[in-house]
Amino acid sequence: MRIVSTVEELRSALPMDQTIGFVPTMGYLHEGHMSLVENARRENDVVVMSIFVNPTQFGPNEDLDRYPRDFERDEKLAREAGVDVLFYPTTETMYPLDMARVTVRHGADVLCGASRPGHFDGVLTIVSKLFNLVQPTRAYFGLKDAQQVALIEGYVRDYFVPVEIRRCPIIREETGLAKSSRNVYLSDIETVEASRIFSALTMAREALDAGQQVDEVKRQLIERLDEIPNSQIDYVELVDYPTLGAVSSDSTELLLAVAIQFERARLIDNVIWKKG
Incomplete structure (x- = not known):
């Protein structure tokens, strides 16, 4: 090299x-x-x-x-x-x-x-x-x-x-936490709690698979992320991908994206949902 x-x-x-x-x-x-x-x-x-x-x-x-x-x-x-x-x-x-x-x-x-x-x-x-x-x-x-x-x-x-x-594709820990250079900022307890981000995103994607409306999926996702202790939601969004615009009836791919602030680390994660 x-x-x-x-x-x-x-x-x-x-x-x-x-x-x-x-x-x-x-x-x-x-x-x-x-x-x-x-x-x-x-x-x-x-x-x-x-x-x-x-x-x-x-x-x-x-x-x-x-x-x-x-x-x-x-x-x-x-x-x-x-x-x-x-x-x-x-x-x-x-x-x-x-x-x-x-x-x-x-x-x-x-x-x-x-x-x-x-x-x-x-x-x-x-x-x-x-x-x-x-x-x-x-x-x-x-x-x-x-x-x-x-x-x-x-x-x-x-x-x-x-x-x-x-x-x-995103590479994850066994817990589902997305690999990130900023994970080094997390405490041991925060590392465990942060794994709940991907769990919440996975449930949101499954809700879309089941035919739930985007607004309801977003509401449920926010509720689950709010339950993660010692953290604060920066954003929770569902947008068309890759345009990043508003979801419409023509959308075939949706990006479910979140950012969560812990004490010393701001973590982002997402899943992509494909219609059909």
Whole structure:
């Protein structure tokens, strides 16, 4: 595995005539990231991973400074997973002048975007930069960040970016808790209680299968999540996927998405329900 940190080093490390699978991350790797690498490894000649904690997607009162970082650990995991090129740039490398940003016009002011204004502008700005640098054949994203995946797919279509976006399933603990770098912030008791999030989402999906109306399913989901102690609901939403718009009679896929705030960790999770 080759580790590079500058644009020049990255460009010299990229192959000219082979397919590239790209896995962008913010580090503190876990089994969810490893599953993305596994998918990329299976479908491409070369796998490139980036590790960059992107400052432009964090708000002024968010956890940029305390976001978990452990490069030695990440390097070992990336190497063992079969990553060929690990790109580990500085903020100065990725934002040399910081003159331009991507602005998201639709879908960025709902779900996570409602309480994190500007977050997805930052996400798509860094994704745009990384796509320009790596020029991957395929890029791999986990559906735990389903809103992010939908917006990246829209960006790729709008800007005619020649990359295939691969949606990858959420990787979970045995309890159902979605794997996340932020799980390290949970206490032992919170870790147990947080597993109830997926249980509530599963029951909501089953209610849709049984033909219950969206408003009633949402009400029941809120009730169940409200029962999780020492936590606060940020949002509970059912939206059309991948448009992220309101559910209509034409909707064939629904995203059931939640965000729950514990003392030191804000967790997101979701399930996708397909009609029929």
